[in-house]
Amino acid sequence: MNLNDLHLAVVIAREGGLSSASACLGISPGTLSKAVTRLERATKVKLFERLARGMRPTELGQAFLKRAQRIDLDAADLYAELRDLRQVRTGVLRCGVGNGIPDRWVLPVVTALIERGISVDLSGGNSDSLTRGVAMGELEFALTGLHKKPAAPLAWEGLRDDPLVPMAPIGHPLARTKREVGWEQLAQARWIVMAPGTSTHTEFEANFRAHKLDPPEPVGTSRSAQRELALLRSLGALMPVPRSVLKEPHVAAQFVAVSPVGGWRSTRRVGIVRRAGGYLSPSALQAMEALEGILRKER
Numbered sequence: 553m554n555l556n557d558l559h560l561a562v563v564i565a566r567e568g569g570l571s572s573a574s575a576c577l578g579i580s581p582g583t584l585s586k587a588v589t590r591l592e593r594a595t596k597v598k599l600f601e602r603l604a605r606g607m608r609p610t611e612l613g614q615a616f617l618k619r620a621q622r623i624d625l626d627a628a629d630l631y632a633e634l635r636d637l638r639q640v641r642t643g644v645l646r647c648g649v650g651n652g653i654p655d656r657w658v659l660p661v662v663t664a665l666i667e668r669g670i671s672v673d674l675s676g677g678n679s680d681s682l683t684r685g686v687a688m689g690e691l692e693f694a695l696t697g698l699h700k701k702p703a704a705p706l707a708w709e710g711l712r713d714d715p716l717v718p719m720a721p722i723g724h725p726l727a728r729t730k731r732e733v734g735w736e737q738l739a740q741a742r743w744i745v746m747a748p749g750t751s752t753h754t755e756f757e758a759n760f761r762a763h764k765l766d767p768p769e770p771v772g773t774s775r776s777a778q779r780e781l782a783l784l785r786s787l788g789a790l791m792p793v794p795r796s797v798l799k800e801p802h803v804a805a806q807f808v809a810v811s812p813v814g815g816w817r818s819t820r821r822v823g824i825v826r827r828a829g830g831y832l833s834p835s836a837l838q839a840m841e842a843l844e845g846i847l848r849k850e851r
Contacts, residue, residue, distance in 0.1 A: 553591065553594050553595075554587075554590065555623070555624070555627050556587070557587040557588075557590050557591050558591070558620045558623055558624055558627075559624050559627070560573070560577070560579070560584055560587040560588075561587065561588060561591055561599065561617065561620060562617060562620055562621050562624050563576060563577060564584060564588065564600070564607060565600075565607075565608075565609050565613075565617050566688075568606045568607065568608070569603075569605065569606030569607045570584050570585060570606075570607065571606075572606070588600055595616060597610075597612045597613075597616070598610050598612070598613070599612065599613035599616055599617070600613055601613075624689075625688075625689045625827070625830065628689050629689075629830055629831035630831075632831055632833060633831050633833075644671040644672070644673050645665065645670055645671065645672050645673065645692065645833060645835040645836055645839060646673045646675070646690065646691050646692055647672070647673075647674065647675070647691055647692055647693050647694060647695070647836065647839065648674070648675045648676070648677065648682035648685055648686065648691045648693070648694030648695070648696065649674055649675070649676055649694070649695055649696070650676070650677070650678065650679050650682055650694060650695060650696025650697055651676070651677065651678050651679075651696075651697075651746070651776050652697055652714075652793060652794040652796075652797055653695055653696065653697070653794075653796075653822065654794075654796050654797060654799065654800050655800065656799075656800065657695070657796075657843065657846050657847060657850075658695070658843075660842075660846065661839055661842045661843055661846070662674065662839075664842065665835060665838065665839060670835045675690075675691060675694075676776065677776060678746065678750055678752075678775070678776060679696045679697060679698050679750075679751065680749075680750065680751075682694040682696050682825065683696070683698075683702050683706060683825050686706060686825050686826060686827055687705060687706055687827060689827065689830070692826065692830075692832055692833060692836040693824050693825060693826040693832070693836055693839075693840060694824070694825045694826075695822070695823075695824055695843055696822070696823075696825060697714055697794060697820045697821065697822045698710075698751070698820070698821060698823065698825070699751040699754075699755060699818075699819045699820050699821075700751075700819065702825055704828065705827055705828050705829070705830075706825055706826070706827060706828060707825070707826050707827070707828040708823055708824070708825055709823050709824045709844075710821045710822075710823035711821075711822055711823045711824065711843075711844060711847040711848060712821065712822055712823075712847050712848065712850075713820075713821050713822075714794045714795055714796045714820055714821060714822040715794070715795055715816070715818030715819070715820050716752065716755060716756075716792040716793060716794060716795070716816065716818040716820055717792065717793065717794075717795050717798070717809045717810075717816055717818070718738070718790050718791070718792055718809065718810040718812065718816055719784070719790065719791055719792070719793045719797075719798060719803075719807045719808070719809055719810065720784070720788075720789075720790045720807065720808060720810050721784055721785050721788060721806060721807055722806060722807060722808055724788055724790070724810075726738070726741060726790070726810050727808045727810055732811045732812060732813040732814075733810055733811060733812055733813065734812075734813055735760065735763040735765055735812060735813060736765070738760075738768075738790070738810075738812055739760060739765050739766070739767075739768050740768070741768070741789070741790050742771045742787055742788060742789035742790065743756075743768055743770045743771065743789055743790050743791065744770055744771065744772045744773070744774060744780055744783055744784060744787070744789050744790075744791045745770040745773055745774070745791065745792065746773065746774055746775070747773045747774060747775045748773065751820075752792060753773070755792070755817075755818060755819075755820075756792055758817070759812075759816055759817055762817065763814075771787060771789060772787075772789075781803070781806070781807070784807070785806065790810060792816070792818075794820065794822075795809075796822070822847065824840055824843065824844070826840075
């Protein structure tokens with residue numbers, strides 16, 4: 553059984569068909585089809601069901617692919633470790649940085665790595681997309697905020713609490729008062745929130761329901777469009793953001809935290825997600841150690 557064929561089958565299952573997998577891999581559909589045929593011949597079972605549009609694993613195929621994905625990740629780890637040993641240095645460090653992670657935590661680490669001759673490929677996004685990238689072996693690790701520990705096969709090292717707090721532009725009526733703001737007032741305010749389905753959006757709604765109020769309909773939702781701050785100023789809106797973000801100089805100069813009566817409930821913690829038992833390059837270990845030092849040191 554060919555390891556490359558296993559990898560191709562994993563991608564076909566993930567992409568849902570030969571055409572999508574072909575576009576992802578840059579390999580012709582015919583070559584991918586032959587790889588599936590070789591695997592089905594070797595296993596003596598039908599792994600995929602051909603549909604009018606795409607392919608999906610059979611019941612036996614699902615069981616096969618679950619283990620094949622594990623083997624594929626282990627093989628990728630093996631090749632990466634051999635590469636690092638052979639070159640006596642790392643190749644490209646691929647890591648993720650979640651939405652709401654301040655520059656002051658990340659830039660010193662990335663700058664130091666690059667100055668030592670290490671190439672860095674940074675991926676941004678919400679915690680769901682980054683943890684998925686780590687689980688699939690696309691990222692060695694991710695520094696991100698989570699509201700609960702991720703499930704296996706991921707390992708999680710929580711480094712510090714960084715709860716969400718409502719933020720408003722300086723001069724906003726709810727930001728001018730020194731008193732705690734009532735929840736009825738918050739429910740009538742304009743809000744920009746991360747997109748539905750994200751843990752941030754879920755926590756936003758839960759805070760209002762905890763006070764027997766229907767969550768307000770956000771005037772805008774975001775999937776990290778990098779325009780949220782400009783929208784907040786333009787619309788005079790509020791947004792739940794990590795507490796650490798309010799310490800960034802460019803944010804503190806324009807926005808302030810809003811304190812609801814009884815406080816805003818948030819379980820968000822910042823930490824490092826990696827694949828349990830997965831290979832970590834020397835540069836990944838250096839980066840993780842440096843990030844841990846920075847986050848644990850800051851008060």
